[in-house]
Amino acid sequence: MVFLTRRERFNAAHRLFKPEWTDTKNFEVFGKCSNPNWHGHNYELFITIKGEPNLETGFVINLKQLSRIVRNRIIEQADHKNLNLEVPFMKGKIPTSENIAIAVWDEIEEDIVNLNCKLHCVKVVETENNSVEYYGN
Amino acid sequence: MVFLTRRERFNAAHRLFKPEWTDTKNFEVFGKCSNPNWHGHNYELFITIKGEPNLETGFVINLKQLSRIVRNRIIEQADHKNLNLEVPFMKGKIPTSENIAIAVWDEIEEDIVNLNCKLHCVKVVETENNSVEYYGN
Amino acid sequence: MVFLTRRERFNAAHRLFKPEWTDTKNFEVFGKCSNPNWHGHNYELFITIKGEPNLETGFVINLKQLSRIVRNRIIEQADHKNLNLEVPFMKGKIPTSENIAIAVWDEIEEDIVNLNCKLHCVKVVETENNSVEYYGN
Amino acid sequence: MVFLTRRERFNAAHRLFKPEWTDTKNFEVFGKCSNPNWHGHNYELFITIKGEPNLETGFVINLKQLSRIVRNRIIEQADHKNLNLEVPFMKGKIPTSENIAIAVWDEIEEDIVNLNCKLHCVKVVETENNSVEYYGN
Amino acid sequence: MVFLTRRERFNAAHRLFKPEWTDTKNFEVFGKCSNPNWHGHNYELFITIKGEPNLETGFVINLKQLSRIVRNRIIEQADHKNLNLEVPFMKGKIPTSENIAIAVWDEIEEDIVNLNCKLHCVKVVETENNSVEYYGN
Amino acid sequence: MVFLTRRERFNAAHRLFKPEWTDTKNFEVFGKCSNPNWHGHNYELFITIKGEPNLETGFVINLKQLSRIVRNRIIEQADHKNLNLEVPFMKGKIPTSENIAIAVWDEIEEDIVNLNCKLHCVKVVETENNSVEYYGN
Numbered sequence: 001m002v003f004l005t006r007r008e009r010f011n012a013a014h015r016l017f018k019p020e021w022t023d024t025k026n027f028e029v030f031g032k033c034s035n036p037n038w039h040g041h042n043y044e045l046f047i048t049i050k051g052e053p054n055l056e057t058g059f060v061i062n063l064k065q066l067s068r069i070v071r072n073r074i075i076e077q078a079d080h081k082n083l084n085l086e087v088p089f090m091k092g093k094i095p096t097s098e099n100i101a102i103a104v105w106d107e108i109e110e111d112i113v114n115l116n117c118k119l120h121c122v123k124v125v126e127t128e129n130n131s132v133e134y135y136g137n
Numbered sequence: 138m139v140f141l142t143r144r145e146r147f148n149a150a151h152r153l154f155k156p157e158w159t160d161t162k163n164f165e166v167f168g169k170c171s172n173p174n175w176h177g178h179n180y181e182l183f184i185t186i187k188g189e190p191n192l193e194t195g196f197v198i199n200l201k202q203l204s205r206i207v208r209n210r211i212i213e214q215a216d217h218k219n220l221n222l223e224v225p226f227m228k229g230k231i232p233t234s235e236n237i238a239i240a241v242w243d244e245i246e247e248d249i250v251n252l253n254c255k256l257h258c259v260k261v262v263e264t265e266n267n268s269v270e271y272y273g274n
Numbered sequence: 275m276v277f278l279t280r281r282e283r284f285n286a287a288h289r290l291f292k293p294e295w296t297d298t299k300n301f302e303v304f305g306k307c308s309n310p311n312w313h314g315h316n317y318e319l320f321i322t323i324k325g326e327p328n329l330e331t332g333f334v335i336n337l338k339q340l341s342r343i344v345r346n347r348i349i350e351q352a353d354h355k356n357l358n359l360e361v362p363f364m365k366g367k368i369p370t371s372e373n374i375a376i377a378v379w380d381e382i383e384e385d386i387v388n389l390n391c392k393l394h395c396v397k398v399v400e401t402e403n404n405s406v407e408y409y410g411n
Numbered sequence: 412m413v414f415l416t417r418r419e420r421f422n423a424a425h426r427l428f429k430p431e432w433t434d435t436k437n438f439e440v441f442g443k444c445s446n447p448n449w450h451g452h453n454y455e456l457f458i459t460i461k462g463e464p465n466l467e468t469g470f471v472i473n474l475k476q477l478s479r480i481v482r483n484r485i486i487e488q489a490d491h492k493n494l495n496l497e498v499p500f501m502k503g504k505i506p507t508s509e510n511i512a513i514a515v516w517d518e519i520e521e522d523i524v525n526l527n528c529k530l531h532c533v534k535v536v537e538t539e540n541n542s543v544e545y546y547g548n
Numbered sequence: 549m550v551f552l553t554r555r556e557r558f559n560a561a562h563r564l565f566k567p568e569w570t571d572t573k574n575f576e577v578f579g580k581c582s583n584p585n586w587h588g589h590n591y592e593l594f595i596t597i598k599g600e601p602n603l604e605t606g607f608v609i610n611l612k613q614l615s616r617i618v619r620n621r622i623i624e625q626a627d628h629k630n631l632n633l634e635v636p637f638m639k640g641k642i643p644t645s646e647n648i649a650i651a652v653w654d655e656i657e658e659d660i661v662n663l664n665c666k667l668h669c670v671k672v673v674e675t676e677n678n679s680v681e682y683y684g685n
Numbered sequence: 686m687v688f689l690t691r692r693e694r695f696n697a698a699h700r701l702f703k704p705e706w707t708d709t710k711n712f713e714v715f716g717k718c719s720n721p722n723w724h725g726h727n728y729e730l731f732i733t734i735k736g737e738p739n740l741e742t743g744f745v746i747n748l749k750q751l752s753r754i755v756r757n758r759i760i761e762q763a764d765h766k767n768l769n770l771e772v773p774f775m776k777g778k779i780p781t782s783e784n785i786a787i788a789v790w791d792e793i794e795e796d797i798v799n800l801n802c803k804l805h806c807v808k809v810v811e812t813e814n815n816s817v818e819y820y821g822n
Contacts, residue, residue, distance in 0.1 A: 002509045003544040011264065013150040013175035018330065029331055031338060037219035038150040040177005042264055056429065057440055058507035063541060064442060082174035096332035098276045127148065127179055130337060133277040133322075139783045140818040155604065166605055168612060193703065194714055195781035200815060201716060233606035235550045267611060270551040285812065287698040287723040292467065303468055305475060311767035312698040314725005316812055356722035370469035372413045401696065401727055404474060407414040407459075422675065424561040424586040448630035449561040451588005453675055493585035538559065538590055566741065577742055579749060644743035646687045678748060681688040681733075 003120055004060045005048045008070045010079035012087070013040040014095040038082065045074065045104060046123035049112060061117045069111045074104055097124045101134035109136070140257055141197045142185045145207045147216035149224070150177040151232040175219065182211065182241060183260035186249060198254045206248045211241055234261045238271035246273075277394055278334045279322045282344045284353035286361070287314040288369040312356065319348065319378060320397035323386060335391045343385045348378055371398045375408035383410070414531055415471045416459045419481045421490035423498070424451040425506040449493065456485065456515060457534035460523060472528045480522045485515055508535045512545035520547070551668055552608045553596045556618045558627035560635070561588040562643040586630065593622065593652060594671035597660060609665045617659045622652055645672045649682035657684070688805055689745045690733045693755045695764035697772075698725040699780040723767065730759065730789060731808035734797060746802045754796045759789055782809045786819035794821075 015038050016030040026034040033039070047070055051060040078087050083095035089107045093099045101124045112119045125131040152175050153167035163171040170176070184207055188197040215224050220232035226244045230236045238261045249256045262268040289312050290304040300308040307313070321344055325334040352361050357369035363381045367373045375398045386393045399405040426449050427441040437445040444450070458481055462471040489498050494506035500518045504510045512535045523530045536542040563586050564578040574582040581587070595618055599608040626635050631643035637655045641647045649672045660667045673679040700723050701715035711719040718724070732755055736745040763772050768780035774792045778784045786809045797804045810816040 001546065001548070002512060003546075004509065005542045005544070007540040009264075011176050011178055013177040016332075029336075032217035035217050035219070037222045038175050038177065039148050039217040039219070040150040040175065041148055042179045053507070053509040053513070058427075058505040058510045060509055060543075062440075080169035080172050080176040082172070082176070085174045094332035096327070098278065098327040098334055099332045101276060102327070127146075129281040131279045132334075133279070135275065135277075137275070138820065138822070139786060140820075141783065142816045142818070144814040153606075166610075190781070190783040190787070195701075195779035195784045197783055197817075199714075231606040233601070235552065235601040235608055236606045238550060239601070266555040268553045269608075270553070272549065272551075274549070283812075285724050285726055287725040290469075303473075306765035309765050309767070311770045312723050312725065313696050313765040313767070314698040314723065315696055316727045354717035354720050354724040356720070356724070359722045368469040370464070372415065372464040372471055373469045375413060376464070401694075403418040405416045406471075407416070409412065409414075411412070420675075422587050422589055424588040443628035446628050446630070448633045449586050449588065450559050450628040450630070451561040451586065452559055453590045491580035491583050491587040493583070493587070496585045538557075564743075577747075642743040644738070646689065646738040646745055647743045649687060650738070677692040679690045680745075681690070683686065683688075685686070 001050050002053055002060050003048050003050045004063075004066075005046050005121075006063060006066050006070065008045045008047070008067065008075055009043065010045070010075050010081075011040065011042050012078050012081050012083050013038040014083040015039070016094055016096060018094065038084075041126050043078075043100070044123075044125040045070065046121070046125070047104075047108070047119070048121040048123070049117045050120040051117045061112075061115060065115060066112075069108055073107045073111065097126045097130065097132040098134070100124050101132045105134055105136060138187055139190055139197050140185050140187045141200075141203075142183050142258075143200060143203050143207065145182045145184070145204065145212055146179065147182070147212050147218075148177065148179050149215050149218050149220050150175040151220040152176070153231055153233060155231065175221075178263050180215075180237070181260075181262040182207065183258070183262070184241075184245070184256070185258040185260070186254045187257040188254045198249075198252060202252060203249075206245055210244045210248065234263045234267065234269040235271070237261050238269045242271050242273060275324050276327055276334050277322050277324045278337075278340075279320050279395075280337060280340050280344065282319045282321070282341065282349055283316065284319070284349050284355075285314065285316050286352050286355050286357050287312040288357040289313070290368055290370060292368065312358075315400050317352075317374070318397075318399040319344065320395070320399070321378075321382070321393070322395040322397070323391045324394040325391045335386075335389060339389060340386075343382055347381045347385065371400045371404065371406040372408070374398050375406045379408055379410060412461050413464055413471050414459050414461045415474075415477075416457050416532075417474060417477050417481065419456045419458070419478065419486055420453065421456070421486050421492075422451065422453050423489050423492050423494050424449040425494040426450070427505055427507060429505065449495075452537050454489075454511070455534075455536035456481065457532070457536070458515075458519070458530070459532040459534070460528045461531040462528045472523075472526060476526060477523075480519055484518045484522065508537045508541065508543040509545070511535050512543045516545055516547060549598050550601055550608050551596050551598045552611075552614075553594050553669075554611060554614050554618065556593045556595070556615065556623055557591065558593070558623050558629075559588065559590050560626050560629050560631050561586040562631040563587070564642055564644060566642065586632075589674050591626075591648070592671075592673040593618065594669070594673070595652075595656070595667070596669040596671070597665045598668040599665045609660075609663060613663060614660075617656055621655045621659065645674045645678065645680040646682070648672050649680045653682055653684060686735050687738055687745050688733050688735045689748075689751075690731050690806075691748060691751050691755065693730045693732070693752065693760055694727065695730070695760050695766075696725065696727050697763050697766050697768050698723040699768040700724070701779055701781060703779065723769075726811050728763075728785070729808075729810040730755065731806070731810070732789075732793070732804070733806040733808070734802045735805040736802045746797075746800060750800060751797075754793055758792045758796065782811045782815065782817040783819075785809050786817045790819055790821060 153170040290307040564581040
């Protein structure tokens with residue numbers, strides 16, 4: 001088994017808040033991340049695939065194909081967008097890094113499987129100090 | 138002369154657009170950066186001071202004092218904020234990296250001078266691929 | 275299960291040596307790291323927590339709480355300190371990266387558990403070329 | 412168990428192609444990586460060892476010994492070399508990152524075992540966007 | 549005056565040698581960089597433009613236009629190529645970082661001027677330890 | 686004119702304090718950096734040379750020669766050492782980054798001149814947030 005990781009990036013606005021909660025409660029839980037006027041990040045995604053290298057090509061997965069999946073399914077939806085308002089795969093979810101990682105997994109897993117590969121990990125880096133990894137359930 | 142640089146960071150939302158222009162014109166000039174729902178970045182600031190090191194302390198400037206100025210004047214105003222809507226020093230300005238660099242310079246220069254130092258450069262890093270430097274006029 | 279990682283940093287002096295050994299033996303085993311006059315590093319800690327994201331907040335752990343634990347228990351004890359002489363959690367231990375990782379784990383695990391989370395990994399980066407990970411025993 | 416990672420680097424030329432295939436087929440599968448005139452990379456290796464820290468030294472492995480193994484077995488063979496033409500441990504293999512990771516593992520594992528340590532992972536970073544990890548079979 | 553910097557990257561093979569010299573002389577001067585079988589690097593280019601921000605847009609230069617120039621003139625010629633054999637702008641030049649920086653400058657300057665901007669600096673990063681800057685003559 | 690930069694690294698302990706001052710005064714000015722038990726850093730040096738590339742070699746300076754100078758004069762003196770106690774070129778100086786940059790300049794300038802090159806800049810990076818540049822006087 002070899003694990004191959006591809007990095008892709010997107011820049012997006014978001015806000016952490018629950019519409020059912022008061023502003024005070026939102027601020028108490030989410031702090032300055034609940035600012036109603038939004039803030040944003042340069043997000044990095046690290047998508048890890050596992051598999052046996054193909055005996056003919058030496059590839060676990062063709063990186064062009066993997067990159068195309070991540071760009072079509074994720075980057076084109078999320079780059080220069082508002083994660084709360086207009087990104088289909090985040091609809092109805094609080095855009096924490098945890099929820100982004102799970103949503104990215106759910107969005108790309110089928111396409112990865114269709115290439116006879118296994119999705120191993122989705123890592124979301126929100127800042128140089130904070131990141132999240134999801135390995136499926 | 139020695140040049141000392143301090144890095145500080147803030148995360149913010151923004152949108153590049155001119156209210157006088159149509160959406161089409163805005164999109165033509167600013168592309169996806171003009172998205173009405175905002176997007177955002179992890180901004181890095183590199184503030185460079187020049188001066189002779191103090192003979193007693195070996196410091197061009199006390200980093201604690203420099204950091205306090207940048208945090209009070211810039212980071213507290215801009216971190217987890219919307220650069221178009223609620224950051225006083227960006228009011229009425231299109232929040233390009235160029236305009237952020239100039240506005241940061243104007244905001245902190247007097248405080249630096251009051252410490253008997255010279256502000257040399259404000260560098261704004263918007264993404265790993267794009268940055269701007271301003272040296273005053 | 276989602277894994278969340280927080281980075282914190284501290285700068286410290288240390289020396290690798292065993293008091294029971296001669297200087298020659300210490301130098302033979304630890305090389306220039308055994309210098310009696312100390313040397314030092316910019317240490318990076320990566321603390322990884324695992325858990326199910328809270329259904330209400332989307333958080334595995336509130337990063338403010340995690341950061342507070344690491345700062346109170348580790349950074350305040352170790353930052354700008356001598357790891358051999360004055361850091362309580364390193365007392366009696368040779369300050370290799372391996373031993374620092376284990377000691378940090380032991381120091382913070384209970385506080386993490388008290389937040390109903392599981393500590394998954396403590397990573398210590400000593401230089402850009404050398405790092406250590408500990409996953410508990 | 413503690414995991415210790417050492418980074419080493421080498422710069423090399425390579426080309427992805429199968430001699431049995433036509434140029435057209437090679438280009439179809441490997442794209443611009445199949446350029447007959449070669450291209451190259453700054454490769455980073457991250458070698459991870461696992462073991463119990465020695466009670467006397469606090470070391471899982473002496474980093475000088477680990478570094479010597481990686482430099483003798485890998486860096487001296489591959490640095491400033493052509494991975495297709497003149498690197499013994501890549502002979503007959505298409506130099507994908509996957510195959511490099513496996514070949515590095517096979518090349519150093521015995522020396523690691525002879526130090527009473529276990530090789531845990533070989534990570535090959537080809538570019539800031541692409542990397543591979545191999546954990547043995 | 550504001551200075552704007554765009555990073556672009558390319559991966560290439562090269563060899564430092566003078567055809568007029570013997571292999572021994574080449575090795576004496578260029579060391580392992582003269583390997584006849586080539587080696588390679590992940591090159592980073594940092595292209596810096598200077599100018600007054602446009603009063604309407606807040607841009608010194610439209611980054612899309614700058615990126616297009618660098619990609620058309622440089623990246624498409626040099627990426628996944630051999631700098632000695634097949635890159636037009638390096639023809640007849642020893643591909644040291646110094647010569648690459650000068651050649652990139654000469655290749656893109658006119659296009660920058662045609663956008664009413666001034667090219668300020670071309671920086672070539674060959675490895676994390678070695679880089680070169682050229683500011684024109 | 687081309688500017689060539691070489692990075693070298695060293696790890697050292699230090700303390701900021703003036704022996705003539707009381708502990709209270711030292712702590713007031715230098716804060717936790719005045720800890721009598723020392724602390725330390727991973728220092729990065731960026732040494733920049735300027736000159737015309739040699740017409741024969743395409744080199745401003747042979748990097749092997751530049752690296753040898755910096756290693757002999759600086760790294761061997763300072764790596765894994767205490768900057769206050771045992772580094773000849775820092776004797777009698779408070780080891781601020783400013784003073785380190787000036788001292789490194791004075792230590793290597795003559796050797797650079799002897800290679801018919803000009804020393805342009807010495808940059809000292811103490812942490813990811815703090816750095817200093819010196820261009821001579």
